[in-house]
Amino acid sequence: MLRNMLCSLIEHERIITTEPKAKELRRFADKAIKQAKSWAKHQQIAAAELDKGNAVAAKTAAAAAQHQLKLANSNVRQRPVLIKLLHQLGPRYLDREGGYTRVLKLQRPRPGDKADRAVIEYIDREGELRPAKPPRTTSQGLKDLL
Numbered sequence: 701m702l703r704n705m706l707c708s709l710i711e712h713e714r715i716i717t718t719e720p721k722a723k724e725l726r727r728f729a730d731k732a733i734k735q736a737k738s739w740a741k742h743q744q745i746a747a748a749e750l751d752k753g754n755a756v757a758a759k760t761a762a763a764a765a766q767h768q769l770k771l772a773n774s775n776v777r778q779r780p781v782l783i784k785l786l787h788q789l790g791p792r793y794l795d796r797e798g799g800y801t802r803v804l805k806l807q808r809p810r811p812g813d814k815a816d817r818a819v820i821e822y823i824d825r826e827g828e829l830r831p832a833k834p835p836r837t838t839s840q841g842l843k844d845l846l
Contacts, residue, residue, distance in 0.1 A: 702728055707781045709801075710789065714821035718810070722803045722820040729820070732775055733800045736790025739768040792824060799823070804830070 701721075706728050709715050717725070742765035749758035769786070776782045793800055806817040823832035 703775055707776055707778050710781045710785050713825055716819050719816040719818040722818040725820055726801050729801045733789060733793055735768050735772040736785045737794055739765050739786055740790040
Protein backbone atom coordinates (compact mmCIF):
# COMPACT_ATOMS: atom_id res chain seq x y z
CA MET A 701 0.00 0.00 0.00
CA LEU A 702 2.81 2.41 0.87
CA ARG A 703 4.56 1.77 -2.45
CA ASN A 704 1.37 2.65 -4.31
CA MET A 705 0.90 5.77 -2.20
CA LEU A 706 4.53 6.74 -2.80
CA CYS A 707 4.05 6.40 -6.56
CA SER A 708 0.91 8.54 -6.39
CA LEU A 709 2.70 11.16 -4.29
CA ILE A 710 5.61 11.36 -6.72
CA GLU A 711 3.28 11.50 -9.71
CA HIS A 712 0.91 14.17 -8.36
CA GLU A 713 3.23 15.74 -5.74
CA ARG A 714 0.26 16.10 -3.36
CA ILE A 715 -2.27 13.54 -2.13
CA ILE A 716 -5.01 13.43 0.49
CA THR A 717 -5.07 10.45 2.85
CA THR A 718 -5.59 9.68 6.52
CA GLU A 719 -3.22 11.31 8.98
CA PRO A 720 -1.46 8.12 10.22
CA LYS A 721 -0.87 6.95 6.63
CA ALA A 722 0.53 10.37 5.69
CA LYS A 723 2.93 10.36 8.62
CA GLU A 724 4.15 6.87 7.75
CA LEU A 725 4.42 7.74 4.05
CA ARG A 726 6.64 10.72 4.90
CA ARG A 727 9.50 8.39 5.85
CA PHE A 728 9.37 6.55 2.52
CA ALA A 729 8.97 9.75 0.50
CA ASP A 730 11.98 11.41 2.14
CA LYS A 731 14.05 8.26 1.65
CA ALA A 732 13.14 8.17 -2.06
CA ILE A 733 14.24 11.80 -2.45
CA LYS A 734 17.55 11.07 -0.71
CA GLN A 735 18.18 8.21 -3.14
CA ALA A 736 17.31 10.43 -6.11
CA LYS A 737 19.61 13.17 -4.82
CA SER A 738 22.44 10.68 -4.41
CA TRP A 739 21.84 9.37 -7.93
CA ALA A 740 21.94 12.90 -9.37
CA LYS A 741 25.10 13.73 -7.42
CA HIS A 742 26.91 10.59 -8.61
CA GLN A 743 25.79 11.25 -12.19
CA GLN A 744 27.30 14.74 -12.00
CA ILE A 745 30.53 13.38 -10.53
CA ALA A 746 30.79 10.72 -13.24
CA ALA A 747 30.29 13.32 -15.99
CA ALA A 748 32.87 15.67 -14.43
CA GLU A 749 35.46 12.89 -14.05
CA LEU A 750 34.86 11.75 -17.60
CA ASP A 751 35.46 15.30 -18.84
CA LYS A 752 38.73 15.39 -16.87
CA GLY A 753 39.78 12.13 -18.50
CA ASN A 754 39.73 10.11 -15.30
CA ALA A 755 37.95 6.96 -16.49
CA VAL A 756 38.46 4.98 -13.26
CA ALA A 757 36.82 7.61 -11.06
CA ALA A 758 34.03 8.07 -13.61
CA LYS A 759 33.37 4.32 -13.63
CA THR A 760 33.28 4.26 -9.81
CA ALA A 761 30.80 7.16 -9.68
CA ALA A 762 28.67 5.53 -12.39
CA ALA A 763 28.58 2.31 -10.38
CA ALA A 764 27.47 4.24 -7.28
CA ALA A 765 24.76 5.94 -9.36
CA GLN A 766 23.62 2.54 -10.64
CA HIS A 767 23.37 1.29 -7.05
CA GLN A 768 21.20 4.26 -6.06
CA LEU A 769 19.02 3.61 -9.12
CA LYS A 770 18.45 0.03 -7.97
CA LEU A 771 17.58 1.19 -4.45
CA ALA A 772 15.09 3.73 -5.81
CA ASN A 773 13.62 1.12 -8.13
CA SER A 774 12.97 -1.22 -5.19
CA ASN A 775 10.31 1.16 -3.82
CA VAL A 776 9.11 2.88 -7.00
CA ARG A 777 8.17 0.23 -9.53
CA GLN A 778 6.46 2.37 -12.19
CA ARG A 779 8.94 3.54 -14.82
CA PRO A 780 7.42 6.99 -15.57
CA VAL A 781 7.25 7.74 -11.85
CA LEU A 782 10.85 6.61 -11.36
CA ILE A 783 11.97 8.86 -14.22
CA LYS A 784 10.16 11.82 -12.65
CA LEU A 785 11.74 11.06 -9.28
CA LEU A 786 15.26 10.88 -10.68
CA HIS A 787 15.15 13.67 -13.25
CA GLN A 788 12.84 16.24 -11.63
CA LEU A 789 12.55 15.74 -7.89
CA GLY A 790 16.13 14.64 -7.15
CA PRO A 791 17.82 17.66 -8.74
CA ARG A 792 15.19 20.00 -7.25
CA TYR A 793 16.30 19.17 -3.71
CA LEU A 794 20.10 18.97 -4.22
CA ASP A 795 20.67 22.06 -2.03
CA ARG A 796 18.25 20.99 0.70
CA GLU A 797 19.40 18.82 3.61
CA GLY A 798 16.04 17.36 4.59
CA GLY A 799 12.37 18.11 5.13
CA TYR A 800 11.19 17.39 1.61
CA THR A 801 7.56 16.70 2.53
CA ARG A 802 4.89 18.47 4.53
CA VAL A 803 1.85 16.95 6.26
CA LEU A 804 -1.08 19.32 6.82
CA LYS A 805 -4.10 18.18 8.79
CA LEU A 806 -7.49 18.83 7.24
CA GLN A 807 -10.30 20.25 9.32
CA ARG A 808 -13.08 17.86 8.35
CA PRO A 809 -12.76 14.10 8.96
CA ARG A 810 -13.53 11.50 6.33
CA PRO A 811 -17.32 11.15 5.95
CA GLY A 812 -17.63 7.37 6.37
CA ASP A 813 -15.57 6.48 9.41
CA LYS A 814 -14.64 9.95 10.74
CA ALA A 815 -10.91 9.29 10.27
CA ASP A 816 -8.67 12.34 10.47
CA ARG A 817 -7.50 13.36 7.01
CA ALA A 818 -4.29 15.06 5.97
CA VAL A 819 -2.58 16.38 2.87
CA ILE A 820 0.96 15.23 2.22
CA GLU A 821 2.90 17.19 -0.37
CA TYR A 822 6.41 17.89 -1.57
CA ILE A 823 7.62 21.38 -0.76
CA ASP A 824 9.24 23.94 -3.11
CA ARG A 825 6.90 23.31 -6.00
CA GLU A 826 4.35 25.36 -7.88
CA GLY A 827 0.85 25.37 -6.43
CA GLU A 828 1.83 24.33 -2.93
CA LEU A 829 -0.59 25.07 -0.12
CA ARG A 830 1.88 27.05 1.99
CA PRO A 831 5.32 28.39 1.02
CA ALA A 832 8.23 26.48 2.51
CA LYS A 833 10.45 27.90 5.21
CA PRO A 834 14.10 28.17 4.20
CA PRO A 835 16.31 25.42 5.60
CA ARG A 836 17.85 26.24 8.96
CA THR A 837 21.61 26.63 9.16
CA THR A 838 23.60 25.64 12.23
CA SER A 839 24.18 29.28 13.25
CA GLN A 840 20.42 29.94 13.14
CA GLY A 841 19.82 26.84 15.22
CA LEU A 842 22.25 28.07 17.87
CA LYS A 843 20.59 31.52 17.96
CA ASP A 844 17.20 29.91 18.57
CA LEU A 845 18.59 27.95 21.51
CA LEU A 846 20.13 31.02 23.17
